[in-house]
Amino acid sequence: MLRLIKRCPAYMAGYKAYCQELYDNGVLYFRPTDPRCIDDGWFERTKPLYDKKEQGLIRGQSPSIHYWAVDGERFIGEFQLRTQFTDKVMTEIGSIGYAVRVTEWGKGYGTQILQSGLEIAKAYGMERVLLTIHENNVASIRLCEKMGGKWQDTIQAYNDVEGHHSLRRYWIMLS
Numbered sequence: 001m002l003r004l005i006k007r008c009p010a011y012m013a014g015y016k017a018y019c020q021e022l023y024d025n026g027v028l029y030f031r032p033t034d035p036r037c038i039d040d041g042w043f044e045r046t047k048p049l050y051d052k053k054e055q056g057l058i059r060g061q062s063p064s065i066h067y068w069a070v071d072g073e074r075f076i077g078e079f080q081l082r083t084q085f086t087d088k089v090m091t092e093i094g095s096i097g098y099a100v101r102v103t104e105w106g107k108g109y110g111t112q113i114l115q116s117g118l119e120i121a122k123a124y125g126m127e128r129v130l131l132t133i134h135e136n137n138v139a140s141i142r143l144c145e146k147m148g149g150k151w152q153d154t155i156q157a158y159n160d161v162e163g164h165h166s167l168r169r170y171w172i173m174l175s
């Protein structure tokens with residue numbers, strides 16, 4: 001059974017393998033941690049930063065809560081929730097980020113992660129969430145629309161990894 005849990009050292013090896021799979025397959029729609037940075041000390045070293053992100057203590061950034069998706073002992077993917085609609089959230093990263101490790105694609109895990117993640121967003125008091133999806137990302141578009149996402153518009157965006165690209169913006173209503 002899939003569970004969303006807070007980051008935890010017990011799943012470090014799985015997290016690294018998940019990041020490696022996304023990098024090895026050239027997935028640019030969602031960039032996790034560079035696996036080369038993940039060594040034995042990585043979890044403890046980065047914990048203060050993730051704690052600050054969660055508490056909204058990084059100036060100019062929405063509070064950002066990071067979950068890992070696991071099924072028993074297997075690491076499956078991740079889910080990120082940003083609770084405020086900052087400019088960056090509205091025009092680049094959206095309220096929600098999710099990914100499944102490449103070797104687990106197409107097995108329904110993405111659907112389960114998003115379903116559970118929307119419950120978490122509700123529990124944070126959010127009435128709606130914004131998803132920003134690269135126009136070529138057919139899997140994510142399908143997943144979002146399946147979960148009730150309503151297309152608002154398509155905007156032009158730029159980042160170093162993807163260059164200039166078009167982003168479809170979708171709202172999912174939670175209440």
Ligand SMILES: CC(C)(COP(=O)(O)OP(=O)(O)OC[C@H]1O[C@@H](n2cnc3c(N)ncnc32)[C@H](O)[C@@H]1OP(=O)(O)O)[C@@H](O)C(=O)NCCC(=O)NCCS
Pocket residue numbers: 027029030097098099100101104105106107108109110111112132133134137138139140142143146
């Ligand atoms: C998007 C992603 C999370 C989907 O995960 P997944 O576990 O494969 O998703 P599911 O198996 O639950 O499939 C969800 C729906 O998408 C469809 N789908 C999955 N891959 C697809 C593809 N390549 N093309 C078209 N539809 C696809 C499935 O058929 C399913 O729809 P259905 O229930 O009507 O059959 C996964 O592809 C991924 O991690 N991609 C890279 C990261 C990413 O793009 N994150 C989102 C950034 S906005």
